[in-house]
């Protein structure tokens with residue numbers, strides 16, 4: 001017989017946070033990951049899961065202005081935080097310039113990695129308006145793409161940076 | 168009115184932005200894990216920690232007692248109510264019993280033994296921990312050659328670990344060896360196990376609905392029409408009662424063909440849970456240990472005959488394929504390699520003895536370049552090492568042995584027809600892009616300083632659109648042959664152009680390329696065409712071959728779409744001719760003020776698509792009786808013109824098109840760290856007529872990254888007792904933006920005479936980087952006495968071979984015999 005019985009109930013904790021400008025409050029188990037919170041509680045399914053060892057970055061979101069892997073953050077850790085996810089990039093239906101650049105440069109195929117890459121790019125360009133190739137590679141070192149071989153992603157990020165400077 | 172062309176040109180061939188982008192860029196893709204259904208349950212597997220063990224008992228009581236657990240399923244329960252999956256292999260392989268959960272024995276680490284279903288994913292996790300399985304460990308068999316000794320048998324019923332054996336022999340091999348000027352003997356080479364690991368893991372939502380006794384699937388399986396054939400006989404449910412839908416899929420590369428066992432478990436669990444939908448989302452670690460890996464292959468006792476000029480005249484070799492614990496989609500891989508029997512080379516005499524064995528490792532499945540890349544790597548190693556041994560420069564050796572441009576369509580020794588190609592041209596383009604002479608000079612200078620720099624060429628093939636008749640070479644009773652794809656093109660009730668096709672794309676842009684094809688037929692803008700996303704058995708467009716695999720959409724998929732669009736156009740002409748009171752020759756297609764329309768040139772009168780659809784659908788009293796067969800809803804099935812191959816001789820046309828790739832790499836091995844580094848890289852591609860250039864270019868880059876990753880970083884490693892050591896991404900290390908070199912892309916176009924558009928299937932890429940990197944490393948390390956005998960080479964393996972002299976020693980593995988005839992050979 002198994003020696004451990006599961007506790008009857010796990011006490012839930014209240015989490016209040018802002019995602020893409022909108023405030024949400026939910027009661028969640030302390031073990032719930034932020035990515036599960038976004039996907040299952042808020043139905044924001046644009047943020048994806050691709051691994052279980054913080055490798056792939058499909059789950060990347062911006063938390064208080066810094067990119068984090070939402071699979072490696074508990075929802076309760078985001079209490080009081082402001083988040084930006086892929087769903088918050090477009091404005092009034094218009095694609096964000098970074099999204100447009102990814103489209104124009106064919107920077108995606110299946111699109112599964114794309115939400116995470118868009119957020120990592122957003123973070124990069126917030127801090128560095130003229131990234132060189134090395135900066136770009138480093139900025140997305142934690143984002144795995146299995147389809148594109150990265151070539152067009154490099155081009156997309158460069159294009160997004162150039163467009164931003166031109167604008 | 169205007170025929171809406173792209174700058175006056177056809178849409179096919181245009182760099183049209185992808186239709187898929189709008190939703191994918193916004194995070195609004197429709198991936199399987201995004202779906203939530205009423206009353207949905209979550210499934211977790213309990214997996215074997217042993218590679219080989221007898222299952223003594225499974226105690227599910229504690230798990231079942233946990234509140235929120237709907238049910239637990241065991242292998243024994245499944246075996247009691249289902250038939251084992253179909254086995255494709257003949258003879259003893261027919262006695263392998265394959266169920267989706269292990270019944271009496273676990274045969275690889277990670278094999279599912281029980282399934283727990285609960286109200287939430289977290290609860291299912293908790294409950295899975297409570298299932299108690301008692302195992303009795305058995306001897307694991309971790310190597311295919313060991314397996315063939317049958318000391319420890321995996322499948323009792325089969326009584327042997329050999330799944331299949333067959334000999335391909337063409338020409339006069341022995342005569343060629345008697346006449347040879349050089350004979351090169353290679354003792355052993357090995358192609359490693361890896362997987363292209365799509366970023367999205369497998370996902371299945373299955374519901375066995377008691378209301379209508381149908382099974383409903385929403386999932387990301389990439390060959391649903393194959394899955395339903397396996398599921399129907401396994402579950403004993405008529406095939407018309409199994410609905411499979413896919414939407415956006417986060418990559419597959421062939422691997423997701425193999426999710427049908429998990430699909431079976433979800434359906435059976437749903438049945439046990441009273442019909443509630445059951446969702447299973449695979450974790451990455453589960454994917455690594457138990458979805459599917461690519462085939463591992465060992466090449467033994469290879470003999471190569473060459474004439475005095477270095478032209479290969481014969482190859483004789485023994486190939487042993489390791490398919491893991493269950494053959495499943497195998498042993499199709501036992502024949503699929505022979506689609507590229509001579510690779511890109513002209514030799515006519517060859518004998519390949521091919522054997523496949525089961526081992527206590529994850530079952531293999533089709534993985535980008537499936538079964539052919541192993542063989543192509545073997546041939547590339549052969550050509551490359553022979554060049555080194557005889558002392559012929561790498562590029563010259565290729566030119567001496569390539570099939571020549573004027574020989575196309577080229578009949579291979581085993582009856583395949585290479586449709587078109589120009590390998591010397593590709594080499595020329597590749598050499599120019601990389602700056603061949605420059606690098607040669609730099610290499611010489613660097614070598615003088617003691618640096619280890621190598622330049623390697625890899626030439627490969629991506630055969631597309633299979634003749635499934637080759638399955639009969641494996642098993643003469645296999646009821647498969649030919650190939651087909653279905654599509655539907657219609658005007659909806661308000662005249663919208665809607666296209667559906669039996670593919671299930673995973674990023675290849677099918678919605679875009681299908682719209683380009685239809686746009687050219689109807690003379691309208693692709694934006695005015697809706698192409699359905701994903702696959703659905705109830706769309707009634709699929710055939711038994713439908714899905715997305717094996718480099719074929721540009722041929723089979725787009726030919727089906729083209730056929731359906733032509734059929735629709737013919738009906739529209741008949742109807743418009745009647746309405747506009749003119750002859751069909753007088754009609755032109757395009758767009759006018761009222762949208763897409765058909766117009767009479769003589770009178771200028773026109774009818775738009777709404778008008779045509781209106782008559783057929785909701786205003787049919789005005790339709791004359793002789794036009795009652797006009798539906799404006801046209802299904803077309805495209806069939807590849809194949810015959811059943813000669814099973815005895817293993818001879819026949821096995822594939823329709825042959826895209827080719829030529830890569831060149833310049834590499835350096837660091838003398839201190841042994842890290843192999845790519846200094847320069849070129850990929851030249853020829854897939855005939857290109858439908859959408861950036862999409863093709865993207866596929867080339869993607870396949871290149873997979874190959875580079877596989878050659879240098881990615882390997883499925885097991886220890887001697889069968890623990891998988893690379894069971895997470897952090898251990899497996901899929902290639903990242905930091906490791907991926909810049910790729911210089913080149914293009915050659917030899918249109919295929921075998922497809923309506925001249926296009927060839929592409930996307931798998933023939934694993935060109937693996938061949939190329941092996942060749943470059945060989946060039947770097949030849950003078951150090953190293954033979955690149957394995958397809959996987961990282962710093963650690965190079966250190967072992969180069970510094971510790973563990974394996975890979977040229978002098979031990981490769982022997983050159985110079986015969987009398989070699990005297991006077993041109994060098």
Ligand code: FES
Pocket residue numbers: 048049050051052053054055056057058059060069070071072
């Ligand atoms: S899912 Fe978060 S890093 Fe992979």
Ligand code: FES
Pocket residue numbers: 107108109110111112113114144145146147148366417418674
């Ligand atoms: S586009 Fe498929 S993983 Fe990046």
